[in-house]
Amino acid sequence: MTLLDSDMGGIVLNAKALEDGCTMIREMESKDCERVSELLEQLGYPTPLEQVVDRFNRLDQVNHRLFVAECEQGVVGWAHAAMRSSITSQARIEIVALVVDERHRRKGIGRELLRRIEDWSREAGLDVVRVTSNLARQESHALYLASGYALEKKSAVYSKRLPKTVQTYAE
C-alpha cells in the first residue's frame, strides 16, 4: 500500500513501515541536523553536529534534496540526492547518501526513501537515478536490486590529499 498524503506535506509509507509507527517521508529541515549527525555515524561517516549544520546550510537547494523518514520515535532514516549534469551524459539524479537507523531496518523505510528520490527525478523530467555503493555494503546492494536498480559497472576510487594552503570551502 502506498498513498500520497498531500495534506501532511509528505508521503505516507508502505504498510510495513506504518506498522512500525512511521508516518512520512519529508524534506529535511535544520531541526533534523542532530539526528542526521547521529545517523551519519551509522553510515560510517561520523560528523560533528556543527559540520552537519554548516554543510546543510551551504547546500544549493535546487540541485540537492534531502529527505528524512519520520516515525513516532523521531527521524529514523535519511537520504541525500543530487542532480548532476555533465558533458558526457544526460542530467540525472544521484544518490549521495542513504541510511536507516539499525533499529528500524527491514521495515521498508529504505525503499520509501528511494521512492521519494525517484519521485523527484520524475518531477524533474529525468529518467535515470544512479548510486555508487561500496561493495562491502551488502544490505545496500540487496536494497537496490530489490528496488529495480541494475548493476552497471564496478569502479575503483582514487583520491589525492593536497597540502593545505588556505582555509577552504570544504572545512
Ligand SMILES: CC(C)(COP(=O)(O)OP(=O)(O)OC[C@H]1O[C@@H](n2cnc3c(N)ncnc32)[C@H](O)[C@@H]1OP(=O)(O)O)[C@@H](O)C(=O)NCCC(=O)NCCS
Ligand atoms: C541499506 C539500507 C538503507 C536499507 O534500509 P532498510 O530500511 O533496511 O531497507 P528496506 O527495509 O526498505 O528493504 C527493502 C528490500 O531491500 C532488501 N534488503 C534490505 N536490506 C537487506 C538485508 N540486510 N539483507 C537482505 N535484503 C535486504 C530486501 O529485499 C528488502 O525487502 P524485504 O524486507 O521485503 O525482504 C540500510 O540497511 C542501511 O542504512 N545500511 C547502512 C548504510 C548503507 O549501506 N547505506 C547505503 C549507502 S549507498
